[in-house]
Amino acid sequence: MDKFEKLTGIAAPMPLVNIDTDMIIPKNFLKTIKRSGLGVNLFDEMRYDREGNEIADFVLNKPQYRETEILVAGDNFGCGSSREHAPWAIKDFGIRCVIAPSFADIFYNNCFKNGILPIALPQEQVDVLMRDAEKGSNARMEIDLEAQTITSSDGDVFTFEVDEFKKHCLLNGLDDIGLTMENVDTITTFENDVLTDRPWI
Amino acid sequence: MSTPKTLYDKLWDAHVVHEADDGTCLLYIDRHLVHEVTSPQAFEGLRMAGRPVRAPERTIAVPDHNVPTTAGRDDPKNMTEDSAIQVAALDKNAKEFGIHYYPVSDVRQGIVHIVGPEQGWTLPGMTVVCGDSHTATHGAFGALAHGIGTSEVEHVLATQTLIQKKAKNMKVEITGKLRPGVTAKDITLSVIGATGTAGGTGHVIEYCGEAIRDLSMEGRMTVCNMAIEGGARAGLIAPDEKTFAYCEGRPNAPKGEDWDKAVAYWKTLFSDEGAHYDKVVTLKGEDIAPVVTWGTSPEDVLPITASVPSATDFEGGKVEAAQRSLDYMDLKPGTPLSDVEIDTVFIGSCTNGRIEDLRAAAAILKGKKVKDGLRAMIVPGSGLVRAQAEEEGLADIFKEAGFEWRLAGCSMCLAMNPDQLAPGERCAATSNRNFEGRQGYKGRTHLMSPEMAAAAALTGRLTDVRDMM
Ligand code: SF4
Secondary structure, three states: OOOOOEEEEEEEEEOOOOOEHHHHOOHHHOOOOOOOOOHHHOOHHHHEOOOOOEOOOOHHHOHHHOOEEEEEEOOOEOEOOOOOHHHHHHHHHOOOEEEEOOEOHHHHHHHHOOOOEEEEOOHHHHHHHHHHHOOHHHOEEEEEOOOOEEEOOOOOEEEOOOOHHHHHHHHHOOOHHHHHHOOHHHHHHHHHHHHHHOOOO | OOOOOOHHHHHHHOOEEEEOOOOOEEEEOOEEEEOOOOOHHHHHHHHHHOOOOOOHHHEEEOOOOOOOOOOOOOOHHHOOHHHHHHHHHHHHHHHHHOOEEOOOOOOOOEOHHHHHHHOOOOOOOOEEEEOOHHHHHHHHHOOEEEEOOHHHHHHHHHHOEEEEOOOEEEEEEEEOOOOOOOOHHHHHHHHHHHHOOOOOOOEEEEEEOHHHHOOOHHHHHHHHHHHHHHOOOEEEOOOOHHHHHHHOOOOOOOOHHHHHHHHHHHOOOOOOOOOOOOEEEEEEHHHOOOEEEOOOOOOOEEEOOOEOOOHHHOOOHHHHHHHHHHHHHOOOOOOEHHHOEOOEEEEOHHHHOOHHHHHHHHHHHOOOOOOOOOEEEEOOOEHHHHHHHHHOOHHHHHHHHOOEEOOOOOHHHOOOOOOOOOOOOEEEEOOOOOOOOOOOOOOEEEEOOHHHHHHHHHHOEOOOHHHHO
């Protein structure tokens, strides 16, 4: 998995609440058996018309946001399905960090497994960053995972919370399965005990 | 005395393999359900790392999301190319890794969340996961069940565990009795209407109260199915005699001595008196009406007797979202919901594709005809539900009424197969999501119970089913 340490990049504003996984990546793009290549279809129905032409006033189509690496969004981002195609599409587009007042659980977890940092901040702070993001490509936000800080282009600094274990994995690009495999003996012991107690499992 | 525990606490404690200092746990997974859309990349990951499936005997796969629901579908030529590729990948992975498998040609094939309970794979006290958010359905059995992403699918395949932190406890109590015409679907939609789609975020919901106890297992599955729409990681209902009766004799349920042992254990699965909940929501059963959704979020719920709201009825970020919904749904504030005309009816999905749902719809449709020009479709949740509905004569009622009688699958719930709304079409649907484009590009979805969808099919508009009873 890709490491995430520091990121300085363009942030795009998407003030909508309840941005769901169907908006992030519509289901017609779920029929792939690969993880890559979904970036062109990120937010597909908001981004393109039926003929496949770009819709000019959608934020990621604007010249100043084409290199977006950070998304600032409304409450309950990523609600809906468990499809990991949503973070895959976000990552494939080049976005490595999403900032919102809150996230849906499964989406939040899926981000970490794909080298994306989701940051939940109080609404007032998101509002400040939203205004900063509206300034376009001149305003670059800085995210420091080690220090757990976001610095806006105006120099406002906000600290954020992140689970220690998830932070550790993201900073070091660690793969969960490899880590769990280190505990394989514990799993075997547990499995044997369970099968004695609950043989129907 | 030991601290009183909730049902969730008990299920959690029984599955912790390892707990790190920061509270991150390795949770043992008893059942892993797999479908064709969220698994190919996970199997590919295993293959690349040279890892086997750790517990193939606890892993069950079935294609459902993008299989066609029309005759001749076991011939890949009748699928779109990319659907056929995904189904073929599942066929191959199931064989290669030696997991249980119900191919498209098997009468037991169906929507993964209907097949699991039907085959007795889902049992009380288990942990159940699937790469699909509606895994919450299985919580109706008092099993801890939730959706996972593809990386986690790979993790469970490889290790039979999941890395998790414990969620908070939330209690949703529905007191008293439901009024006539009010169903499990109205309960679950009304809860989301009351708490919002983020109301349960970070929590596991336990549904309880007289109205929940009174529900059949099918109804309880409908309620838990939509826990995710309320933001919760999982929904739970404590098992009781109804649960045991449903499980007994199912192909993969324990038998003989093991059965007795299992029931004795299952009877310990309830929340202790005085157990702590971080959040409590109570609704009165009598206050719940037949509801429909008007917008593009499952929280946009109103009784059928209400009118379309205006964006200014809301606050904060929801004002813009509500306006966007109204525009998308092409609805004018103040219009009575029962004046909204529809052109499509979809009865099916893992929310309402079980036999009881079909019986309820048939009771409304019997001897009547769907409104002229309307497209109406019934998609049973599994091949076995379909067979039973045929045996009970329900299929004939549907066909005579003018419904298409389809083969099992997810179908128009998410429109990954050819069953889709055209732009601008408006559908009365028994599924669980009314997101933009969910049932087809620019399609418009109103969520409701099977009874209400059947009533809408007869009149061609959103209809209060109580007027037909
Ligand atoms: S029926 Fe709909 S919600 Fe249920 S598993 Fe299929 S696509 Fe998902």
